[in-house]
Amino acid sequence: MRVLSGGSSVSAFTQLTVPRCSATGAPGDGAFTGSSPTAWRSRGWCGPPLAHTIPTMATHRAPAEDRGLAGFDGETGRLLARTDWAATPLGPPAQWPQPLRTAVSLCMASRFPMLIAWGRELVQIYNDAYIPIYGSKHPRSFGELFAETWSEIYDVIGPMAHGVLDTGQATWSDDALLLIDRLGFQEDTYFTFSYSPIFDATGSVGGMLSTAIETTERVLDARRMRAIGDLASSAADVRSFDGAARAGLAALGRHPEDLPFALVYAPVPGGAEARLVAATGVLPDGPIAPERQDFGAAEPWPLARVLERREAVDVDLAGVEVPGAPVPVRRARLLPLGRADGGAAAVLVAGLSPRRRFDAAYSRFAALVADNLATALDAGRAREEERDRAEALAALDAAKTDFFANVSHEFRTPLTLLLAPIEDALADEQLAPAQRERLDLVRRNALRLQRLVDALLDFSRLGAGRLEPTFRPTDLGEATAEIASSFRSAIEAAGLRLEVDAPALGGVWVDRDAWERVVLNLLSNALKHTFEGAISVRVRRADGSAEVTVADTGVGIPPEERSELFKRFHRVRGARSRTNEGAGIGLALVAEMVRLHRGEIVVDSTPGAGSAFTVRLPLGHGHLPADRLEETPAAPVTGIARAFVEEAERWSPDADARAAGPAAGARLLVADDNADVRAYLARLLGQHYAVEAVSDGQAALEAARREPPDLVLADVMMPRLDGFGLLRALRTDPGTQRVPVVLVSARAGEEASVEGLEAGADDYLVKPFSSTELLARVRANLDMAALREEAGRRAERHARRLSELADASVRVAACRAPSDVAAVVAHEARAIVSAGSVVVEDGEASAPAAEGEVVVLLGAGTSARRLRAAPAAGAVFSVEDEALLRQLGLVAAATLETAQLLEREHQTVETLQRSLLPALPDGPEPFEIAGLYLPATAGDRVGGDWYDVIALPDGRLGVVVGDVVGHGLGAASEMGILRSATRAYAVEHPGAAEPVARLSAFVGRFGEGFCSTMAYVVLDPADASLRYAIAGHVPLLLIAADGTTRLLEDPHGSPLGVRGRPAAEGRAELRPGDTLVLFTDGLVERRGESIDVGLDTLRSRSFAGLPVAALLDRLADGQTGHDDDVAVLAVRAVAPGAGQLELDLPSEPASLARARAALRSWLAQIGADPRAATDVVLAAAEALANGVEHAGAAGGRLRLHARRTADRLVVTVQDDGHWTEPVVRDGRGKGLRIMRALMDTVSIVPGPDGTRVELTRRLPPAT
């Protein structure tokens, strides 16, 4: 193969192929003019028949003696003979012009698809290779008019054909899309074809020659790969299941020629219906794309069947009009999407192109689409779930923050109101006992409020069904009054009255604790919303129930809020309140507690006038669970006493350790200029954290820079550097910018806290605060910081892995050979997910994914390779690992597909190329010939180098080597044409220059093979003459018997078809023992090296004494890994008789020594390898001895024939006796064993006239 300099081969071709045809083109220069058919029949093909003994090579079609229209093989050959041509515009064959006859001969003899369309009417004659292009049009099309056969595409090809007829200029179309109706429907097909003029005897265009290669499969492959590639890249950034489906179908929508329409349906939760997730090619909600479809229904789509059986189902359609598609779609394939383990399940409805047969390749494509889409959907759903989780987490976090804030406030209210005066009062040692008693009461109230928080805990326990009430018979009047009285001082302090009307009411079974909460909460709620007037508590018996009403004269509740009132966390909006604090759980808790007693609660309210909450509890215990009843009345321990006990529990280290939770052990930096506060905070926080306390902001900053703490708690007002200054300094230092800062201030009011938060504080506490609130805030902030930290780390890690994935993808995508893809993807996958093992398996033997393994299909179908990754021992793959593996798998699948495509193309061209090379005659004389073809190792550069051996009249031999511009199928096709033409001219002309000149003219006219080079040699054993002609080709190498070399390079003509210097004839001699080597430039051309260097290197090798085959090997030394293909042909002249030995001796013992002697001397003469010679003598002697031993009648003969071929010695011994069955006894019968041990093949053929033994021994390759 050769590439013209100064541009790509294709552009060079299109630029240069226009033949220089003109009226001056003398008929004698024409390709198909000149001698009459009889002349070349009589002179051609009558040399010794070529032996075709290499079975792997196709034999040539033997030229028939009579090459009229009857002499051609194959189906078209018979059609040619049978057709009534007289009925066509061509008329009877006898009247056909010579150029047509010649063209037909060439066409019929070619194994390339060739078509001749002759005359203005373009009557078609084509060869067997062209039949598939006609499809069902054949055989009607044979002899038919071009316009009739190709009516459906005549608008495209008609003008092209007539252009050729009118202008004589060849045309060329690469991968042209043609809609051909050859299978009963209009089919998308692609062809690379050329139309070249055929000139008639007058020099005008008589018809055209079309060579065509159908490239449909290759183009479709590439086209589909682009669609898959688009689909795969559409999955790169999907954020949801639906998004993935829409992006995927949008990508497919750009390839309507592959899938005219596509739909994705997914079952909706519940499974009764399926919804249309995405659609392309058809309008959603049309008859075949309903937005909703009964999942189990068969129409329009049998979705349930596809998903449940996980099988592909084809549906025939009445003919769906697809906008933009000229033909209705008649079939759709349904494919399950999503993994069998119940991942993202959906169904792909793929409309199939009415212009393509739904063959295996199309089906594979559909499966590949489904596979890619499924992966994208999985990824989309995974992203969705990830996001849902993140959102849920955020919501939870927000709720938690709210909760902490509210809890803090719940603490803060009673503590602010009560604890400060208590501390003051208790500090007074002069306190009178009565006062102390009152203070106890106050303290109890504080503790009761504390229990509101407990209520919260209970509430959650209640929700979880873990609260276990104990119902005891209770005097509800007494109990309620007692509880209410504990609230009295608080109510009266607020300027309100408390009116209690609670007569004794026995026989009510209540959980004392729960009831206490009910009453307290109702009173607390009343107090919150009442600013003047009274709060009343009333207990009554009514209709078998006990009725307790807590009424107030407060703001009242708007009617629309009443139904929401008892819902958890509901707070009446805009309601005037003593405080905005409150968890919004009090009333909900009341409702829960009442429900626990199987009672009911109702609210009656008049906005602006007040509200009344009434609780009704059934009397007795019949409505309560028996196992929760306790006959003994509640211990006379009052709630007040218990509150003390419980308060003690609250403040126990255990309880606080629970509050500190997982953030325990963190380092806190506390800054406050007040020594008492500092000591207090250090003591309080020191129970859970390591605390460093400093006295001002500057000291805190220094400490934080020295060793960043986990949290800074700082007072706002401090000398040297205040809290805000400290905050700003910490935030500007990268080492401390992420440390959470909680500011503490005595300044109350919203403005202060906003100021603090705007300055970048994480939290803001206003003094005074409770210890529990402080602990809760500190812990919440530590938790948040830890969460932020973790989120940051995860984001960073995620980003790093994505970049690793990108790098790995690039490395995988760079692979060209399928085996490389497998190796590289396995390696990269191992590195990215730190897997224990990653292997790429062939699909056939693949096991399903084992527990913990991830298996990614690399391609479609059951034979697709799989990437199987197993986690390292003791580890598991994360969702992210799996996503990365799948992503990498996508890239690998696409790359693999491309690599396989390249490899297939390489193989195709190579096979084609090899099939075009001739089988070589196996000598031994007068010429011993060996050929070698080395395809390029790189992907797409095979093809175009060729050689040929042509038996010529009178025992002469024609030898050709050539090199066509370009590579691939096009080059191989041109090479086939050149070869056929060369054969014809070689037989016609005795010299070397004329055939080359003819060929050059042929190329000039037809364009095929333009600028190709060749060398043609005619060898005549009669006078040892060598005549050669070189057209732009590299020199020939002549190796004399003694090993000296010489280059034949002058005269040198221009390449074929190029007007310039015509190839003149050079002369030399090829004496017995001399070897002529013809080769292509690939043998001597190296990148960046002059060709002379290559030639000198070649000539510097030692060739003396080498058999031809060995010589060839030596020439090709160092040809591994070449990026161009190489053809080499070596021809050695062998003296008559030197190549073989013939003996005919009487069958008697005395002949044995004579035969051995003759054989030994012949072997020495041909320079056979000494070891091989010894073996051949030993084996032949055994055969001879046996012939004598088993000789028939006296006077019999013993015949020995020995010859050497290119790579072996062949010895035949023929006797006239019978070879008896060998008997192995005392050494008898050893003869056969010896022969078998020594020879490569031994065949004993008994016949009626004697036995023939044939022995062959391979000669050793060159060393």
Added chain:
Amino acid sequence: MTPEVVEVSHERGVVVVRLRGEIDTGTVEATAADLGRALRPEDSAMIVDLAEIEYIGSAGVRMLHELAARLAGEGRRLRLVTGGSPIATRLLDLVAMDGVVPVDASVEQAAAALAAA
């Protein structure tokens, strides 16, 4: 070429017979007779030197087998020498002759082996 016995020598009860030429179906009987004649009653061993042999085939192998069997029956030993004869070396190797009769590279080695035994 008719095989011929080039030289027969006797030393300390060992007869050394040096052969030349070709041994095939037609000549094997003469060779066998020559070898038989070279052997004296007092010889305890025989060395057949094939180093100058130009051809020996399966007939020769049969003859050597028979000779070995006969000598063994008489309590005498036999050693073969192939020396530089490619054809003898190749053939005796091929039929694994050294499994039946010891084969040496030279007469000296064969004699030394006999003396050592």
